Amino acid sequence: MEHKPLTSIDRLSLNQITTDRWSLREAVEGSVRADIPWIALWRHKVAETGLAESRRLVRDAGLRVSSLCRGGMFPAASVEERRAKIDDNRRAVDEAAELGADVLVLVCGPAPDKDIAGARRMVEEGIAKLAPYAESCGVRLGIEPLHPMYAAERSVINTLAQANAIAEQYSPNQVGVVVDVFHVWWDPELYSQIERARGRILGFHVSDWIVPTPDLLMGRGMMGDGVIDLRRIRHAVEDAGYDGPIEVEIFNQAIWDRPGDEVLSLMKERYLQHC
Amino acid sequence: MEHKPLTSIDRLSLNQITTDRWSLREAVEGSVRADIPWIALWRHKVAETGLAESRRLVRDAGLRVSSLCRGGMFPAASVEERRAKIDDNRRAVDEAAELGADVLVLVCGPAPDKDIAGARRMVEEGIAKLAPYAESCGVRLGIEPLHPMYAAERSVINTLAQANAIAEQYSPNQVGVVVDVFHVWWDPELYSQIERARGRILGFHVSDWIVPTPDLLMGRGMMGDGVIDLRRIRHAVEDAGYDGPIEVEIFNQAIWDRPGDEVLSLMKERYLQHC
Numbered sequence: 001m002e003h004k005p006l007t008s009i010d011r012l013s014l015n016q017i018t019t020d021r022w023s024l025r026e027a028v029e030g031s032v033r034a035d036i037p038w039i040a041l042w043r044h045k046v047a048e049t050g051l052a053e054s055r056r057l058v059r060d061a062g063l064r065v066s067s068l069c070r071g072g073m074f075p076a077a078s079v080e081e082r083r084a085k086i087d088d089n090r091r092a093v094d095e096a097a098e099l100g101a102d103v104l105v106l107v108c109g110p111a112p113d114k115d116i117a118g119a120r121r122m123v124e125e126g127i128a129k130l131a132p133y134a135e136s137c138g139v140r141l142g143i144e145p146l147h148p149m150y151a152a153e154r155s156v157i158n159t160l161a162q163a164n165a166i167a168e169q170y171s172p173n174q175v176g177v178v179v180d181v182f183h184v185w186w187d188p189e190l191y192s193q194i195e196r197a198r199g200r201i202l203g204f205h206v207s208d209w210i211v212p213t214p215d216l217l218m219g220r221g222m223m224g225d226g227v228i229d230l231r232r233i234r235h236a237v238e239d240a241g242y243d244g245p246i247e248v249e250i251f252n253q254a255i256w257d258r259p260g261d262e263v264l265s266l267m268k269e270r271y272l273q274h275c
Numbered sequence: 276m277e278h279k280p281l282t283s284i285d286r287l288s289l290n291q292i293t294t295d296r297w298s299l300r301e302a303v304e305g306s307v308r309a310d311i312p313w314i315a316l317w318r319h320k321v322a323e324t325g326l327a328e329s330r331r332l333v334r335d336a337g338l339r340v341s342s343l344c345r346g347g348m349f350p351a352a353s354v355e356e357r358r359a360k361i362d363d364n365r366r367a368v369d370e371a372a373e374l375g376a377d378v379l380v381l382v383c384g385p386a387p388d389k390d391i392a393g394a395r396r397m398v399e400e401g402i403a404k405l406a407p408y409a410e411s412c413g414v415r416l417g418i419e420p421l422h423p424m425y426a427a428e429r430s431v432i433n434t435l436a437q438a439n440a441i442a443e444q445y446s447p448n449q450v451g452v453v454v455d456v457f458h459v460w461w462d463p464e465l466y467s468q469i470e471r472a473r474g475r476i477l478g479f480h481v482s483d484w485i486v487p488t489p490d491l492l493m494g495r496g497m498m499g500d501g502v503i504d505l506r507r508i509r510h511a512v513e514d515a516g517y518d519g520p521i522e523v524e525i526f527n528q529a530i531w532d533r534p535g536d537e538v539l540s541l542m543k544e545r546y547l548q549h550c
Contacts, residue, residue, distance in 0.1 A: 111502070113502075114502055114503065114504040115504070116460075116461070116502075116504070120463070147423065147424065148422065148423045148424070148461040148462070149422065149423070149424040149488070149491070151460075151461035152461075152484055152486045152488065152501075152502045153486055153487060153488070156461075158461055158462075158463070159463060161463070162463050185391075185426075186391070186423040186426035186427075186431075186433055187423070187433075188395070188433070188434060188436070188437050209427050211427045211428055212428060213424070213427065213428070213491055215491075216424070216488055216490075216491060226427075227386070227389055227427045228389065229389040229390070229391070
């Protein structure tokens with residue numbers, strides 16, 4: 001089966017972590033200079049700039065917000081802590097709604113102890129508590145499975161199968177999944193789980209897995225610099241009905257250290273070459 | 276369900292990579308001093324000492340060999356390279372037989388390109404070619420799924436489900452699986468796949484997943500220093516019929532830098548406390 005390249009950047013989104021040294025204002029202005037139509041925002045960047053001002057900057061620039069990163073982090077040792085986390089997630093939903101982001105990305109959180117199965121149940125409970133509120137605000141929750149190497153520190157949801165099993169308990173208007181190639185490329189069930197997610201894919205994130213991998217967190221590569229079959233995965237999510245924005249989300253110190261305009265230029269080039 | 280601790284070290288095996296600075300002779304002598312009854316050998320250490328001399332040292336010390344590490348590395352770009360890898364695996368089988376190791380551990384290898392599914396087929400083909408020879412030598416092949424963070428560099432077999440699916444094509448006298456907690460602890464299917472492996476578990480390896488994780492390769496911890504529920508996993512493999520040796524296999528520079536006798540002493544203590 002032939003997999004055709006993309007011919008325009010009309011679905012390209014800058015996940016602003018890719019230009020981590022830029023403020024939200026700088027990321028917005030850089031995206032406009034580069035003709036990139038979408039942007040994904042992070043809550044800590046929005047907080048630095050202020051919610052109302054962030055909203056104004058994005059709207060005035062004519063950008064569309066592909067997602068807000070991130071809600072989640074549900075498991076905790078006590079009922080009080082778990083309740084506080086739900087409260088924080090409600091605020092994240094409010095911010096997403098205010099910013100015009102259809103999707104709040106959920107990084108579901110690590111276990112507070114050695115009981116990973118228990119932590120997974122806490123994630124399910126947290127999403128159950130959050131979903132009705134999110135729907136009432138017009139924000140969908142996108143469960144992003146994280147690579148198993150983050151199971152102890154960032155999320156106990158580590159496969160698309162897990163994310164699908166939770167999302168299927170809800171209407172697609174409430175909860176879906178986010179497919180980030182860096183987290184799922186290795187999965188033997190990748191293509192069957194993408195197909196299973198049909199109608200529930202709320203986001204698609206690209207980067208690459210570089211070899212040798214220099215670091216657990218900061219080791220992501222620019223598209224084309226690694227071993228991931230990006231185009232095949234993109235076609236699979238499209239075959240499963242997804243035609244939304246494609247976010248470039250890269251944690252990599254060498255990329256962060258480069259001037260943002262250069263990164264956006266390279267990103268556009270690699271997007272058309274490799275995605 | 277109560278999970279009882281181990282009360283003796285009669286199943287404890289030193290995987291010699293845990294004391295990487297020791298030669299095979301030193302590891303054998305250290306194990307004898309520490310009353311550790313089993314040892315797992317690495318091919319490059321055996322090669323340094325010589326096969327016949329390694330065999331003599333282990334036998335004279337009265338140690339039993341829990342496994343030889345490692346065969347595998349099956350995928351390659353050309354037929355010739357794949358054939359050469361099978362030849363090398365036959366030599367690994369010969370060495371395992373000579374050393375009295377019942378099990379050759381298979382680290383199955385990375386893909387030569389972006390086609391991870393193709394590489395997985397090459398692994399299946401490689402094992403199919405190797406298994407009859409191994410059986411004729413009295414050596415069983417233990418497929419060790421490696422953590423997904425090693426998918427690009429060490430093995431495209433990343434879950435117990437994959438290992439089981441291959442092993443089930445053979446008699447348990449030919450091919451089985453090796454459960455290493457570091458590689459599989461995160462897997463949502465861990466306990467169901469251990470049960471599925473009943474009668475085919477050929478080895479059980481322990482260490483720990485430390486937080487924060489300092490490094491992809493060298494970040495393993497001593498048992499008890501991390502987040503893995505070691506005792507629950509041990510009980511699960513025992514409930515699935517495994518009563519063989521338990522190898523301690525730790526890649527960690529800080530541990531490698533300590534005197535070997537100290538490491539063995541700590542290892543015994545932690546084994547009884549946490550496994």
